[in-house]
Amino acid sequence: MNAHQKIEIAFSRSPASNPLAADARAALLNDPGFGRVFTDHMVTIRWTKDRGWHDAQVRAREPISLDPAAAVLHYGQEIFEGLKAYTRRDGSIALFRPEQNARRFRASAVRMAMPELPEALFLQAIEELVTIDAAWIPDGEGSSLYLRPFMVATEAFLGVRPSHECLFVLIASSVGSYFKGGAKAVTVWLSDRYTRAAEGGTGAAKCGGNYAASLLAQAEAIEQGCDQVVFLDAAEHRWVEELGGMNIFFVFDDGSMTTPPLSGTILPGITRDSVITLAQREGRTVREERYSIEQWRADAASGKLREVFACGTAAVVSAIGKIKSANGDIVIGDGTGGPITAALKATLVGIQRGDLADSEGWVRKVR
Ligand code: PLP
Ligand code: COI
DSSP states (O other), rough: OOOOOOOOOOOOOOSSOOOOHHHHHHHHSSOOOOOOOSSEEEEEEEEETTEEEEEEEEEOOOOOOOOOTBHHHHHEEEEOEEEEEEEOOSOOOESSSSHHHHHHHHHHHHHHTOOOOHHHHHHHHHHHHHHHHGOOOOOTTEEEEEEEEEEEEEEOOOSSSOEEEEEEEEEEEEOOSTTTTSSOOEEEEEOOOOOOOOSSSSTTSBBBBHHHHHHHHHHHHHHHTTTTEEETTTTTBBEEEESSSSSEEETTTTEEEEEEEOSSSSOOOOOHHHHHHHHHHHHHEEEEEEBHHHHHHHHHTOOOOEEEEEEETTEEEEEEEHHHHHHHHOOTSSSSHHHHHHHHHHHHHHHTTTOOOOOTTOOOEEO
């Protein structure tokens, strides 16, 4: 199916018969953490090889039932996205570049031999859920409604080939900041044993398997007292790629920045793309170039490297203060993050929240 084709699907809407009471919801929204508090509803859309996309429903959030032979349970044919809805100072609700998530969802689907959900349908699903669960959007600083669209292969068939049936689901979670402690700089662990993705693999797709492959390294990072893992390339084990769930930037003494290129093994982050645009807009040079771990050590030692930060939808922009590894630690600056990281974060959040002009046309209002 052509993803741009106009597809007419009416969403059936069945509001939850027993949504959570307002006071219980308010108690949850007070300190939601990340990814634990879920809203009352979900959206589901079915796909079959014969019928294409059909049966779009906005309905009460509930467990989904799968045949034990469903392809996703055996071969991991699954993709997902992550984006946020914000309440803005003027009371409106906005999404940040959701059409980019719709587009990446299609790209991930292609890589995982799954059907492409038309972008209009992806966006409509998001708007439907945000509208019906608007009361679940927390409005504290750093808080938002994290939207999680995903697709699983549901066909009951044990042969290995692309599934002829898929289920798209959209759920939402009221969230605060991703890292405990909010703004302070995070520490990352350099994995010298495990890699995340290799050339020709699925690194550029947002598929569950990439995250499954990262979990042991992430667990090692936590054991080492770190917040996230940094992966190196699979071929030479020297080029910095990205974190388990975020892209990475290096800021130098001349104000320029470097970030690893989109060579197919890292996720093309929407925050990454936005940060590049914002930095260039203020006249900075941004290189999309390979950066090695040896160079990282040398530049930190000489003082040429001033700041390092991670960025992604969940984590926004987070300073990296220190990298730990089996070969010793590298502290960046005084270890607490720097002014360029803080300014880029403030600009991005300002645009998302409606405090700064949206000159790039990134914000899409829901109501
Ligand atoms: N890299 C990985 C592996 C991720 O999981 C994410 C999060 O989605 C990102 C980078 C950042 O992408 P985005 O800015 O689109 O959220
Ligand atoms: C996101 O930023 O949306 C992600 O998927 C990353 C994950 C760490 C929650």
